[in-house]
Amino acid sequence: MISTNEPPSRRFRRIRLPAGTQTSVRVRLLIYFVVGVLLYLMMMNAVLPKQYELSPGSISTETIVSPVTKVDSEATEAARKQAADAVEKQYRRDDELTGILIERLDRIFTDARRIVADTSLTEQQKIKSVRELIPYRLSDAFYTQLVRTSPDQLTEMRFVSREIARNILSSGVRQTELEQKRNEVDRELLASSINAQSRSVIRELVRASIVPNEFYDEARTKALREAAWDSVEPVPIKKGQIIVSAGEVITPDQHRKLKELGLIQDYTNPWPHLGLGLFVLLLLVMLYGFVHRYEPEVHRDNARLLMLATIVLLTAAGMRVVAVGQNLEWSTLGYLAPVAFGTMLITLLLDIHLALSCAVLFAILASVMFNTESHLLFDFRYGLVSLVIGMAGAWGLSGVHNRTSILRAGLIASLASLVPITAVFLLAPIESGWGDWFWSIGFGFASGLFSAVLTIGFLPYFETVFEILSPLRLLELSNPNHPLLRKLLIETPGTYHHSIIVGNLSEAAAEAIGANGLLARVGAYYHDIGKTKRPQFFIENQMGENPHDKISPNLSKTIILSHPKDGVEMLEEHGIPKPIRDIAAQHHGTTLLKYFYHKAMKQSDGGKVLEGDYRYPGPKAQFKEAAIVGIADCVEAAVRSLARPTPARIEGIVRKIIQDRLEDGQFNECDLTLKELDVIARSMCETLNGIFHSRIEYPDEWPNKGVKQA
Template sequence: MKESKKKWRTWFQFPVEWRTSGRVRFLLYAGMAVLCFLLLMRDVLPHQYDVSPGSISSETIVSPVTKVDQTATEQARKQAADSVGKQYMIDDQLTDRQIKRIDTIFSDIRRNLSDQSLSDEEKISKLKDVLPAKLSKEFYDKLSQVDVDQLTEMRIVSREIVQDILSEGVRKKEIEKKRNEVDRSLVTSSLNSQARLIVRELAQVMIIPNELYDEERTEKLKEAARESVEPVPIKKGETIVAAGEVITEDQYRKLKELGFLKNQTHFWPYLGLGIVVSLLLSLLFIYVDRYQPDVHRDNVKTTMLLSVFFLTVTGMKVVALGQNLEWSTIGYLAPAALGTMLITLLLDLHLALWCGVLFSIIAGMLFNSENHLLFDFRYGLVALVSGSAGAFALSGVRSRLSIFRAGLIAAAASAVTVAALYFLVPVDGDWVVLLQSLSFGAAGALFSAVLTIGFLQHFETVFDMLSPLRLLELSNPNHPLLRRLLIKTPGTYHHSVIVGNLAEAACEAVGASGLLARVGAYYHDLGKTKRPQFFIENQMAENPHDKISPNLSKSIIIAHPRDGVKMLKEYHLPTPILDIAAQHHGTTLLKYFYFKAKEQDPAGQVLESDYRYPGPKAQFKEAAIVGIADSVEAAVRSLSRPTPDRIENMVRKIIKDRLEDGQFDECHLTLKELDLIARSMCETLQGIFHSRIEYPEDVQGKGVKPA
């Protein structure tokens, strides 16, 4: 069992350059995008059928969405446009020109007929030069005999007839019909028969087509007619083809419009899905980069985050495979809360809530079988509420039983959301569907809690991560290592407990993990159990260092961090606990034995570097704070009269010495944070080493009853 755990651990022991490499991080996100794409690719297209015109449909095919039937709509619009007749426009300029020409003709007639120097033949010859060529010989014969005094009335009648007919508009194909109307207009005229014949023939010649085809107006009306036609829809729920029915060309066309044919290539939906998945993973990357820098810089934590993400999406995909007409609302069973709970316990609440938003989007995509659109908001909303409730419920968790309690809270939140959605759209099912949906919603949240309990320990082991629950379990005094510490080195155990209290308060003051510091402090001096009598807090009588050389004493003291790390590794404790044990002394100097060695060697052959701890220096805040608390507790305990001022001076001197010695160079502690650490430790120490009153000695005769 131990060997298998060790093997699991080595799989994720990235080389240092890989652990922080940007290229590795990019490949991790890119790989997750590919996996999510593969999981979702079958959910972006409707079910497709292998049919053809004339074949018999084996099942009833219903439209899942209301969609515009482009072909039918175009046909309807074409019919509307064709129904618009040609539009004509009366050219008033032609009418005015003809009226003016009548006036000119009668002026020429009057002038020629009034010229007495001309013979009748000459008059007719000159009139032919100015009159229309279509006039008959009879017209000229009668015109030469007409009385000049009648010309004015003839002109007026001609004008009125031509004006009336042309004002109504004359089309080319109506020319003969309009010319025949001249006779009806002359019925009421007072002209004699000879004048009527002249006016009749002249008016007929002067009537020409003046109502012309208006192409621009015609096209505008046709376009207006096209736009007035409402789109012809293929309605949601409309039966396209019934089972056993022979598929017609029109039905085949509708199936093609809906994308139901297998011989169609669907490149664009896959491209769209790729873009959506890339956007979701990009949002996760940007959020982690900006608001979770510790996770972003550590590719092991990034791998764990993406593993939880993939596990959750896979769980939702498995549930989606069971969605059908009978179990249409099984999407409420999706374990979206699994991801948010695990991320809350292993990484951070805010990161879990952001991932919950992404899980809700993916849930809407996976469970959209009743809708041709990409998302079904019902399942996305329930996933969001359930995941958020589970994450919030795990804030400040103190036991693994709290995970199940969080599952109950998430189940209640899911049930309330499902009921609200049903009341919003009550026609979406009956009471049986509602009860089924409520059951799925509650079961999904509880199932997520059970999976969280099951997977949490595996993620902690595989990725060597520390959740609050695991830290609480490690702080149990019944842990074998703490029991050993208590039995073999009771003084060191008591020292470690006080260091844990000091470190926890100081970490919380600067925003570090107080729980990690406290648990790390419990184990930081575990190596002293190997040679307990060589450490002063465990000595009951003589000090063995008085009988050995300073060099040997130094070797024994310096060995305890290394011995502690070795023992912690045997029990597979998490890396942060091992790091605190290895780093809490950093490279500080063993001053007592160093100066003792110098006294014994007046020649000055003692090197300071030989009396320093091998390190490494503290790499993170919690390790540095445990180291400060370790030194402070031992130093303050040595004070004969620990007053508040003496305690504060001692604390600040220790911090100053470590700062000047470069022990904080690699843990990112600021001067402001060091000041907060000093204040916090002073407050805690004043509560521990408070002044006490002296009790008077027992008075003689105390307790003797008076006579």
């Protein structure tokens, strides 16, 4: 706690939401929206790629690597086009046409042999018949030479011609290579043993018979080129790939790659921003879902939700500060992040289950903020270590009794960090040396202690600003050396001892029904603090005559009824949290001050005395602990007035007081059940029987223990 003589109410300004906003859905959504925006801004530098002001021909001042794996669309397009262009045009050979051509050539020689062998025809008639027979336009010398060839020679020429034509046509003849194929006839004839005269006839006829029989197949060519296009794998720009080295002149191709990666300052790629926005939205939905489902009190109370949001943002801000100092030399500085600070505060101020769920949230944030490699989005090392440290810090605060317990929890978190850090190091020993392990262990160990120190420092602010009664705050308020309790002891010793007994009764009864026993006990300590303003007017502090005997019942009533209000004012001046102030204001409810009411009735001589004037101003008890303190206050005073308190008489008084308050409607505004009232009665009877147990009476003189020997 901060050492100062000023009351806490003057040191810190409490947050009180305006009327109507405590449970407003709009305010709740606004809190989540603000948290989302601030988380987005804190993670933006860690997730979104850094942009550079570069142009083709400029010199890069640093080495730039690709933050993501991305397809190089232009390079991929060029590679696929090259592969498609490499596929030659495809042709389809018409084997049916080849057969027709060879068959026609064979028939020409067969019919020509028949015409030549016909002796009834003159030479001119033979030439005319042969000319009609052959579908090609050939020279006159060809026809003359053909009819002058002997039939046996024509038979040999037929076989040679057919063989040459088959060889050439079978290999395929395209329009573009027609002349080349026809020239092959001469080479084939040179290899034959036929005479020169026959060779000229064969040459001219076969050359005429060689026509294109292979045609361009557009469909097949297109299909093969598409297959070649698809077979080329996309050309990637890989994560961590060096795009530009320091001191290198930027080429147009490098500039294009930097632009595609969104690393050029004059080019804003909207997709990473959208991705980060969706990521933050996912985190908020997870947090909202857990709070709504498992922490309904926090979900409905915007003040408590605001406190949770503040803790989350403070923890994230602490991570961001650590991330600023992270570099190549101090690459493992992220282990120093005060993650346990957030989980310990949430455990102390709200709930351990909520703290454990937030530990997962902090682990995700840590894995994003401390991704030391630019090509990584999440670094599991920091996420794992942060998760362990956060959960260990929350578990370490179970059964906390004082602020030194926070240091113990911090030490537990520090020791817990050693295991995941060592495990991560052993999983990847090649990437770092033992020196890095040593520094990692040091940072992890310091993280828990650092978180504990931050928790101790921030806890009083949260307790006061948000008026939260943590167990530690309650234990501090129960310290007898607290200024108000010291004042109560010194100025009103009777009221002090009465409050101590009421505290014991209240704590036992509250715990018996599952209420907050510590709150009930501490509230009981302060419930009658208003009596210190006029201590002599309360019977437990009177040593002699009663001042009420000399004043009117109306004035006595005014003094007695004012002590709850006076107590609330004193408690607020000293910064005592609202639940304790509420107990002081509500412990009498609107009960009737019966003694002075009846005294006023006697002194009125038949005049009218309004019962409402002698009732406490209230309000009635609004929660269980306030009702229990009110019962215990009345029970303790009543039992103390008994001359010989027996268990039966004590139980009778306790149950009568509870019954009277029940019939008077004092429990109408709190959620106490009849079963719980019965448990409260039994618990108080057990405690009172232990306090007012029977004792033996000691004689005035003790007999001699033995006879003095002579």
